[in-house]
Amino acid sequence: MLLLRNDDVRQVLDMPTTLRALQVGYADLAAGDAAYIPRIDLYAPTGNDDDYYRFGSMSGACRTYGVLATRLKSDIVSWPDGRTEEKHCVEPGTYSGMILLYATSNGEPLALIQDGYLQHMRVGGSAGIGVDVLARENAATLGLLGSGGMARSYLEAIAEVRSLEHVRVFSPTPAHRQHFAESAQRELGLSVTAVDSAEEAVRGADIVATATDAMGPTFDASWVSPGTHVTCVTRRELGKDLLALADPVVQLGVSTVPHGVAVPGMQWPRGSLAAYVAGRPDERRRIPAGRSTERGVYPSLVDLHLGRHPGRTSDRQITLFVTTGTQGLQFAAVGGITLQLARERGLGHPFPTEWFLEDVRN
Numbered sequence: 285m286l287l288l289r290n291d292d293v294r295q296v297l298d299m300p301t302t303l304r305a306l307q308v309g310y311a312d313l314a315a316g317d318a319a320y321i322p323r324i325d326l327y328a329p330t331g332n333d334d335d336y337y338r339f340g341s342m343s344g345a346c347r348t349y350g351v352l353a354t355r356l357k358s359d360i361v362s363w364p365d366g367r368t369e370e371k372h373c374v375e376p377g378t379y380s381g382m383i384l385l386y387a388t389s390n391g392e393p394l395a396l397i398q399d400g401y402l403q404h405m406r407v408g409g410s411a412g413i414g415v416d417v418l419a420r421e422n423a424a425t426l427g428l429l430g431s432g433g434m435a436r437s438y439l440e441a442i443a444e445v446r447s448l449e450h451v452r453v454f455s456p457t458p459a460h461r462q463h464f465a466e467s468a469q470r471e472l473g474l475s476v477t478a479v480d481s482a483e484e485a486v487r488g489a490d491i492v493a494t495a496t497d498a499m500g501p502t503f504d505a506s507w508v509s510p511g512t513h514v515t516c517v518t519r520r521e522l523g524k525d526l527l528a529l530a531d532p533v534v535q536l537g538v539s540t541v542p543h544g545v546a547v548p549g550m551q552w553p554r555g556s557l558a559a560y561v562a563g564r565p566d567e568r569r570r571i572p573a574g575r576s577t578e579r580g581v582y583p584s585l586v587d588l589h590l591g592r593h594p595g596r597t598s599d600r601q602i603t604l605f606v607t608t609g610t611q612g613l614q615f616a617a618v619g620g621i622t623l624q625l626a627r628e629r630g631l632g633h634p635f636p637t638e639w640f641l642e643d644v645r646n
Contacts, residue, residue, distance in 0.1 A: 285393050285640050286632040288622065290401040296625035297402060299440045302409040302618055308348050309617030310413075312609070313537075314589045315494060318611035320344035322540045324550075325559035329567045335362040336563070336571060338371075344612025345388055346467055349620025350624045353612060354384045355399055363572055368497050383619050393640040395623050395632070399615075402622060406614045407607060411493060411515045414605025417588055418596050419491055419513035424449040427489030429482055431464035432456035434517055435495040439468055439476075442491060442628040451476040454485040455496070461625025483507050495520040499572060505529050510600045519606055530604035532595065533582040537609035542581065584609070 312318035323342040330337050340357040358380045359371040373380035381399035386392065415423070423446050428435055431453060438452065451474055455461045458478070465478040479485050486492050486507040492514045494502045501523035508514065514530065516522055527533065541547060541558035550558050553571040561568055583593040596603050626632050 285635045285637050286395045286623070286626065287538060287635065288397045288626055288632045290398045292626055292631040293397065293401045293622055295631060296629060297618070297622050299405065299409065299412070299437070299444050301621060301625070302405045303412055303441065303444060305349075305617045305621040306406065306409050306413055308616060308621075309344075309346050309613050310585055310589065310610075311611060312347050312617075314586045317347035318345060318613050318616070320537070320610050320616075322538050322609075323557060323611055324541060325557055327553065327559055327561040327563065327568075327571060329563040330360060334364075334570070335360050336567070338363075338559075340557075342612040342615070344610070344614070344616040346613060346616040347388070349617060349624070350388050351394065351620040351623070352386045352388055353616035353619045355381065355387075355612065355615045356384070357381045363499065363570070366484050366572070367499050369499060383615050385616075385619050385623055391550075393637060395619070395626075397619055397622065402615070402618055404433045404437040404478055406618045407434055407517060408439075408441040408495075409618070410441075410607040410614065411438045411495075413585065413606070414444050414515050414534065414536075414607060415442050415491060415513060417585070418532075418603040418605055419446060420511055420596070420599055423490035423513060425488065425490045426451045427487075427492045428453040428487040428495070428500055429455065429485060429493070429521075430495035431457075431460045432495070432497075435467065435493075437465065438493045438495045439474075440472065440516070442493065443474060446491070448474055452479045452485040452489065453477070454479050454482050491515070496521060496568055501526075510602065513596075513603045513605070515605045515607060518608060520641025522604075525622055526602075526604065530602050532593065532601070533604045533606065534588060534593070534595070535582045535584055535606040535609050537584045537586065537613075538581075539608040539611065582606070 326339045329338045338359045338361045343354040345352040361371045365533040383397040383399050385395040461478040465476040483505045486503045492515045502521045505525035543552045586632040587593040588595045
């Protein structure tokens with residue numbers, strides 16, 4: 285059993301490797317050789333007046349890499365201004381997310397991987413796959429909303445699949461967007477400019493990517509030009525007008541148990557994510573309610589791969605790719621290739637496998 289921390293993962297997982305692993309995972313899914321369990325959350329009161337405990341899990345299996353992955357998240361979450369979500373584990377600035385890998389050949393526990401760096405890479409890689417299948421071939425300008433780690437992985441992935449001539453980045457804090465632009469330009473060799481508004485980033489862009497923690501729309505659909513491709517981390521970042529304007533809208537797959545399914549005790553308290561919620565009525569009211577715009581079901585990436593949907597058919601179409609769904613499969617594919625490469629490099633901290641086995645039948 286191998287423990288891989290974020291620094292180990294960074295040494296072997298770059299964006300081309302991430303994209304390759306995701307493509308393998310979706311090829312398996314299209315062939316019937318992969319499966320996934322959507323994300324389900326559980327909320328419990330912390331005893332504080334302004335936050336909630338949230339546990340999230342998602343699983344998937346990928347035949348090519350011979351693994352099953354389960355990703356577990358343990359967060360204290362709050363919504364201080366109603367527009368963004370804050371989270372931490374133990375104290376602000378620390379987090380707990382783990383990926384467990386098991387061998388599908390014999391059930392052996394293989395690895396425990398910190399999820400932070402891998403999470404950013406697999407989400408960014410998903411956006412890159414969407415750009416590759418839906419954006420115009422000559423798309424060369426990117427309007428990027430967000431300046432955190434997820435925005436950086438979006439930029440890296442999109443730059444892998446399209447020859448970007450210029451990037452305009454906006455986030456609410458001037459120092460953050462300026463630092464992002466300078467570091468991306470220096471490290472990625474791209475032309476990146478920090479701009480003063482979301483509108484300035486979006487107008488005239490061939491590709492618009494929003495990678496933020498916002499709880500509501502980050503831009504106005506009227507700013508989007510014909511022929512633009514749009515991608516997002518969550519549907520919360522999109523307004524109803526854009527969902528109505530875009531054609532086609534494609535999603536990676538099912539991200540959670542669909543809204544309204546008659547499962548005893550299941551709720552959809554935040555976004556489109558299914559959850560079980562503990563707490564008194566006054567405590568439960570702290571959790572933001574979902575929006576109807578987040579409950580639609582659209583053609584999936586596999587539908588495009590199998591020819592069940594044509595994708596983009598005109599350079600004038602505004603296309604939208606939602607990078608939610610199939611998370612468990614992504615952790616299996618990207619986690620599987622990460623484990624292979626880490627073993628080759630001799631990385632990680634090994635533990636005796638027998639520590640994770642027992643002789644009591646469960």
